[in-house]
Amino acid sequence: MNKSVCILRSNPVRPDSRVEKEAISLMKEGYKVNIFAWDRDSDYKPRKEELVIGETKIPIVRTGIKASFGEGFKNIIAFLKFQLSMRKFLRRNKFDIIHACDFDTAFFSYKLVLRKKEKFVFDIFDFVHSRPKNFFQKQVKKAQYDIIKKADATIICTEDRKNQIEGSEPKKLIVVHNTPSGNHVMENECESVNISGRIKVAYVGILQGSRLLEEIGLFFSKNHDVEFHIGGFGLLEEYFQELADNNDNIFFHGRLSYQETLNLEKDCDIMLAIYDPKRSNHIYAAPNKFYESLYLGKPLLMVKGTGMSTVLAEENIGELIDYSYDGFEKGLRDLIDRKNEWSEISEKMKSLYTEKFSWEIMEKRLLDLYNNLSKV
Numbered sequence: 513m514n515k516s517v518c519i520l521r522s523n524p525v526r527p528d529s530r531v532e533k534e535a536i537s538l539m540k541e542g543y544k545v546n547i548f549a550w551d552r553d554s555d556y557k558p559r560k561e562e563l564v565i566g567e568t569k570i571p572i573v574r575t576g577i578k579a580s581f582g583e584g585f586k587n588i589i590a591f592l593k594f595q596l597s598m599r600k601f602l603r604r605n606k607f608d609i610i611h612a613c614d615f616d617t618a619f620f621s622y623k624l625v626l627r628k629k630e631k632f633v634f635d636i637f638d639f640v641h642s643r644p645k646n647f648f649q650k651q652v653k654k655a656q657y658d659i660i661k662k663a664d665a666t667i668i669c670t671e672d673r674k675n676q677i678e679g680s681e682p683k684k685l686i687v688v689h690n691t692p693s694g695n696h697v698m699e700n701e702c703e704s705v706n707i708s709g710r711i712k713v714a715y716v717g718i719l720q721g722s723r724l725l726e727e728i729g730l731f732f733s734k735n736h737d738v739e740f741h742i743g744g745f746g747l748l749e750e751y752f753q754e755l756a757d758n759n760d761n762i763f764f765h766g767r768l769s770y771q772e773t774l775n776l777e778k779d780c781d782i783m784l785a786i787y788d789p790k791r792s793n794h795i796y797a798a799p800n801k802f803y804e805s806l807y808l809g810k811p812l813l814m815v816k817g818t819g820m821s822t823v824l825a826e827e828n829i830g831e832l833i834d835y836s837y838d839g840f841e842k843g844l845r846d847l848i849d850r851k852n853e854w855s856e857i858s859e860k861m862k863s864l865y866t867e868k869f870s871w872e873i874m875e876k877r878l879l880d881l882y883n884n885l886s887k888v
Contacts, residue, residue, distance in 0.1 A: 515608040516544040517882075520598060520617035522591075523581075524551040524574055525563060527770040529800060530637065530669075530690045531613065532563070535570050537693075537875045538882065543609075547572040548601055550594045552579040558597060565770075573601065581718060581746050595620040602628075609633060609885065615640050615652070618659050626662060631885050634663040637690075642676045643792040656680075665881055669798040670819060676796045684884075686877050691803035692774065693871030710761065711848055712739045714780035714810075716773045717801070719746035722788040724815075727837040729755050729762070731844075736761045738844070741780055743768040774804065781854070782847060783810045789817040789835055805830075806865035809858030811850075813843050829861050 517538055525531050525547055535545045547563065549572055556576035563570040575597040579590035598617065602610070602624055609631040612618035618634050625632045640656065641649035657680045660666050665684040668677065674685075713732075719725060725748055732740040733755055742752050743765035756764035765776060777783055785799035797819030805812040812830035814821045824830050833843030850857075 514542065514544060515882075516606075517546070517609045517611055518602070518605070518607040519545065519547045519611040519613065520621060521547065521613045522550045522594065522616045524553070525549045525572060526551075526767070527773070529692070529770045529773075532565055532570075532770060533690075533693050533871060533875075534611070534635075534688075534878060535563075536565060536568050537871075537878055539568065539570070541879050541882070543882065545570060546607070548598060549574050550598075551576045552581065552590070554578055558601060575601075581720065591616070599624060606630075609882070611635060613637055615656055615659070618663075619655055622659050622662060631664045632662070633665045633667065633881075633885070634659050635667040635688075636673070636677070637669060638793055639668075639673065639676050639796070640793070642796070664885055667878075667881075670796065672819065673796050673798075684881060686881050688874045688878055689803060689869050690798055690800055691865065691869045691871050691874060692807040693875070710737060710739045711782065712741060712780035713782045713784065713844070714741045714777045715784040715786075715801070716743040716765070716768055716776065719744045719748035719752065721747070722791055722794070724786045724788070724835060724837075724840060726751065728784070728786070728840055731837060731841055732762050733759050735841075738848075739763065741765065741776055743773065743776060774808070777804055777810060778808050780810065782844070783808075783812050785812060785814045785818075785820075786835075786840075787815055787818040789815055794818050803865070803869060806861045806869060809862045811847055811854055811857050811861075813840070813847060815839075823864075827860060827864060829857050829864075 519531055519535060521528060521531050539545050547570060551574045554576050555578050558573050558575040561572050561574055563572045577590045577593045579587040599620060602621060607630055610625045611633045612621050613635045614637050622632050641652050644650040644653050660680040660682050666682040667686055667688050669690055671687055729752060739761045741763045745767045752764045756762045783801050783805045785801035787794035787797050802820045812824060814824050814832055815835045816832045821832055825832055831843040831847045833839040
C-alpha cells in the first residue's frame, strides 16, 4: 500500500481514543500514518515524537502552544498560532491523504490540501452550531457544509448525525462509531476485589461544564455509601482533587491513557455518560462512555434526550435521568436497586457491542473508504 496519511488533531492525542484506533487500523492495512497535534500544556516548537500504544508506535508531531481547554475565545490567539503552525507543517510535507478531525483543523487546511492535489477526509467528531442562533454561527455552519461538499470523504460518528448535516452534499459518507478495540488490551484479566464493599461509579473524560460534574461531585461528597472514581483533565481538575482530598469515597485519578481508562472502568460497577440536553450538539453526541460500557458490560446512566440515549432506553441497559442533582440521585439509586439485573444487563450489552458496534465492524468501514480513495 505505502500511501501516506496525516491525521490533524487540535489536542495532544494524550490520549485520544478515536484518533489512536483509526491510526492503528490504517497502519495495519499498510498506510504510513503521521499525526500532527496541539499540546496546550506548554510552549515549544513542533517536535517529532512517538505515540506508543501496546506494540504499535505512531509518528506524531506535537506543537506546543500554551492554552486551556473549554474557554473558547479566551484561547483565540493560541488557536490562531496553532493554525499557522499546522499550515506551515502541511506546506513543508507531502502526504497522499490528509485526515482532518473536526472543523478546527479542517477549515484552515482543506483549501491548501486540495490545491496540493492531496486527498482530504473530513472526520466530524463534533459538528459545530447545528442550530445556529446568530450570524457568526450561521457562517460556521455554512463553512462546514462547504468542507463536506469539497472533501473527498466525510466520516460521522452516529447514524443520527445524518440528520445533523442534512442538506450538505458529501461525495462519500460513512459512519464510524467511537467504540473500543482490541488494540487497547486491558492488563487486568481478573476482576479485582472490592475491598470497601461500596458500589463504584466511574467517569473519565473532559472535566468542564455542561456535564453536571460539579453536581455529581457534590452528591458523592454527601453520600459516602457509594464511591466515585473520576479521571481526566480540564477546568475542574482542582475541584475534584479537593473533593478527593476531603472525602474517602471520591478518588481523582487525573489524566489517564485509554488503556488505563478501560482498566478503571472495568473495576467499577456503573458508568456515566452525562451531557446537557439543552445544547444542540449533545442531542447528537456519541459518548465514548456509551461504547465503553457496552464493551465492558457495565450498566450506564445517561440524560434523557442526548445522543445514544434511545439505545439505552430500547435495550433497558441502564437508567435515563433528568439533567439535575435530583435527577442524578434518583437515577443512581434506581440503578443500584436493580443490582440483581446487572448480570443480565452485562450480557446484553456485550452482545450489542459484538453485533452492532464492534471496532472490527467500524475498521472495515474505514478501510473500505480509504482503499477506494487510494484507487482514484
